Amino acid sequence: MLDILIQYAPNWTEHTTWLVIVAFVFAFFVSYGMGANDSCNDWGPAVGAGTVKLYQAYILSGILNVAGAVLLGYKVVETLRTGIIEFNIFDVYAQYNATTNQYDTVDHCGNATLVGGWKAPDIMPGAPPVECAKYTSIDFMLTQTASLAGVAAFMILSSCYKIPVSATHAVVGASVATSFYIRGNVGIKWGEIISIVISWFISPVIAGIIAGGMYYIIKYSVLIRQDTFKWALRLCPVFMCFTLVVNLYACIYDGSKYLGLDKLNATEAFLISVAIGVAGWALLTFPLKNWLPNRAKRLYDKETIKMQKRLEAGKAPSKELFKFDIPITELIMFLSESHKIKDMREPEVAENIKELPWYKYFWAYVPEDRLTKKVFNTLQIVSSSMLSFTHGANDTGNTISPLLAIWLCYESGYAFGNAETRDDTQLLLGYGSLAMIVGFVTLGHRTIKLLAHEMTVDMSPISGFCIEVGTAFTVLICVKLGIPISSTHCTVGAVVFVGMAKSTSEGVSFGTFRKICFFWLLCFPMSAAIGIGTTIILQQFL
Numbered sequence: 001m002l003d004i005l006i007q008y009a010p011n012w013t014e015h016t017t018w019l020v021i022v023a024f025v026f027a028f029f030v031s032y033g034m035g036a037n038d039s040c041n042d043w044g045p046a047v048g049a050g051t052v053k054l055y056q057a058y059i060l061s062g063i064l065n066v067a068g069a070v071l072l073g074y075k076v077v078e079t080l081r082t083g084i085i086e087f088n089i090f091d092v093y094a095q096y097n098a099t100t101n102q103y104d105t106v107d108h109c110g111n112a113t114l115v116g117g118w119k120a121p122d123i124m125p126g127a128p129p130v131e132c133a134k135y136t137s138i139d140f141m142l143t144q145t146a147s148l149a150g151v152a153a154f155m156i157l158s159s160c161y162k163i164p165v166s167a168t169h170a171v172v173g174a175s176v177a178t179s180f181y182i183r184g185n186v187g188i189k190w191g192e193i194i195s196i197v198i199s200w201f202i203s204p205v206i207a208g209i210i211a212g213g214m215y216y217i218i219k220y221s222v223l224i225r226q227d228t229f230k231w232a233l234r235l236c237p238v239f240m241c242f243t244l245v246v247n248l249y250a251c252i253y254d255g256s257k258y259l260g261l262d263k264l265n266a267t268e269a270f271l272i273s274v275a276i277g278v279a280g281w282a283l284l285t286f287p288l289k290n291w292l293p294n295r296a297k298r299l300y301d302k303e304t305i306k307m308q309k310r311l312e313a314g315k316a317p318s319k320e321l322f323k324f325d326i327p328i329t330e331l332i333m334f335l336s337e338s339h340k341i342k343d344m345r346e347p348e349v350a351e352n353i354k355e356l357p358w359y360k361y362f363w364a365y366v367p368e369d370r371l372t373k374k375v376f377n378t379l380q381i382v383s384s385s386m387l388s389f390t391h392g393a394n395d396t397g398n399t400i401s402p403l404l405a406i407w408l409c410y411e412s413g414y415a416f417g418n419a420e421t422r423d424d425t426q427l428l429l430g431y432g433s434l435a436m437i438v439g440f441v442t443l444g445h446r447t448i449k450l451l452a453h454e455m456t457v458d459m460s461p462i463s464g465f466c467i468e469v470g471t472a473f474t475v476l477i478c479v480k481l482g483i484p485i486s487s488t489h490c491t492v493g494a495v496v497f498v499g500m501a502k503s504t505s506e507g508v509s510f511g512t513f514r515k516i517c518f519f520w521l522l523c524f525p526m527s528a529a530i531g532i533g534t535t536i537i538l539q540q541f542l
Contacts, residue, residue: 007094007102007103008092008103008135009102010413012135013409016141016410018541019538020407020410023148023402023406026148026149027400027403027435029152029156030151030152030155030171030399031400031436032155033151033167034167034399035436035443036155036156036444036447037155037158037159038167038391039065039391040444041471041490042057042064042065042387043388043448044447045451045459045463045468046381046464047452048451048452049452049459049461049464050303051380051461052384054445054448058437058440058441060388062433062437065396065433065436066433066434066437067392068390068391069396070392070426070430070433071255071256072256073392084172084188084192085189086186088187089186089187090139090183091136091137092105092135092137093107093108093135094132094133096131134414135409135414136416139182140182142535142538142539143179144402144406145406145534146174146532146533146535147174147175147178148403150527150531150534151167151171153526154522154526154530155170159439159447162447163516164488164491164492165488165516165520166488166520167395167486168485168486169527171402172193173523173525174530175402176193177527177532178531181532182535200485200486203486203489203490204489206474207470207473207489207494208494209470210469210474211470211493211497212466212500212501214465214469214470218235220361224354224356229296229375233292233296233375236375236376236379238281239465240277241277241278241280241281243379243382243383243386245273245276246472247386248273252272292378293375295377295378296371299374299377303370344456344457344506344507344508344509346458347457348365353366353367363503363504365502365504365507368458372462373461373462376462376465377461379461380468383464383468386472387471387472390487392436400428400432404428407424411424451492454512455492455495455496455499455508456496456502456507456508456509458502458507463502466494466498467494467498470490470494470498471491471494474490489520492516495508496508
């Protein structure tokens with residue numbers, strides 16, 4: 001336990017300005033590391049599949065992450081700020097001593113007239129002294145600042161090694177460790193923490209089941225058909241409707257108070273979501289009926305021309321272009337360089353693949369026609385955008401919650417007031433979102449490479465769409481419940497399950513998956529150790 005001597009006069013937070021500045025710096029690097037790491041969950045599959053270019057991902061991620069953070073992020077902020085530790089263990093009471101003309105720290109005073117929030121008249125010359133006040137102690141500010149340091153260091157280190165890890169995981173681990181160092185076992189909500197930890201293991205399985213189930217639906221309804229392009233065009237509006245309804249319902253129900261969505265009941269939110277989903281279906285079925293196939297053919301022709309130019313220049317075509325439309329004799333010279341991951345390979349295609357018994361398609365690899373995949377290009381853009389919005393809502397709130405607690409303590413003397421009603425909560429969420437964008441733009445390409453090419457042998461618009469639907473659905477539901485899960489865990493689980501659905505174990509690198517899991521296990525102890533070390537260092541300056 002720390003023993004910091006300070007007089008809790010009404011203006012005591014003025015002496016902690018330097019600590020708040022340090023906290024803002026650490027918080028920037030936390031969000032920077034999350035942008036370099038977690039933001040790749042949103043657009044890694046889309047960039048890997050060639051659906052969007054990297055610069056387009058930067059732009060869309062910036063817009064949608066900020067929107068999600070500002071409109072919905074405050075809900076998860078409340079869970080992490082007040083949900084894992086009993087905040088009253090950091091309460092401190094200051095009682096005015098008329099004899100010494102100072103404020104004495106006491107165990108309790110029942111006539112406390114001020115709960116943080118000191119105002120200027122309280123410290124104006126000649127103003128009557130505050131008899132008793134309750135504040136959040138300075139060691140709470142210290143521990144939250146130190147936890148930000150632990151999270152920032154772990155996130156940036158993991159990004160340099162291009163390992164997708166959980167910022168949520170690190171925030172909880174560092175916060176619990178530093179609180180344990182300061183207050184011991186008192187006040188830590190172990191039951192809440194255990195439920196959060198369990199969700200980190202369950203969420204990738206749930207996301208994987210949803211994503212894998214979606215891929216099986218597409219495999220049986222489109223990929224095993226003789227004319228896959230025709231069936232893709234028929235079913236694309238239906239998939240669009242489903243994607244919009246699921247994601248919009250999760251956004252609208254108990255949604256942003258700034259848009260008035262929190263006043264809608266479940267039935268109203270569902271009807272609005274269905275209406276928009278049906279509108280999306282109708283748009284693709286009637287006015288844009290010709291636009292969808294024409295766009296797919298235009299993308300197909302553009303890609304074919306690009307491949308031919310690369311072949312003529314003697315360059316190996318990108319992996320997406322190895323798709324049966326060009327004679328294999330022209331491509332065989334490049335196969336030795338096609339992949340550096342040794343424990344996965346392009347699955348073999350069975351003879352008469354379109355004539356197998358229905359049950360064999362559960363494990364049989366069915367090639368995805370290149371023109372058919374271009375139909376799903378539109379769907380993947382929508383699903384990636386939805387996932388980016390949910391990422392801003394969930395993960396930005398997770399990383400900003402310690403900074404918000406510090407800021408509230410500095411502004412009002414009390415860290416656990418109602419943050420949802422304060423405008424500065426949104427400003428802090430915007431600050432975190434901007435730092436995420438910087439991290440994504442400068443370092444995000446490394447983790448994108450792993451998700452797109454080193455975990456599964458074939459990241460296509462079809463598989464990417466399924467991965468993003470599974471991840472977005474899982475994350476948005478948990479955001480509604482106030483559970484700070486990890487979108488990283490959901491994405492990795494979805495990638496593995498979809499890879500298995502495509503080709504059993506041949507197309508998945510379990511070596512890469514084991515490496516990721518190893519870093520996940522290091523997340524708690526590393527962020528905790530750095531957080532405690534930073535606490536010890538910062539204590540020397542108080």
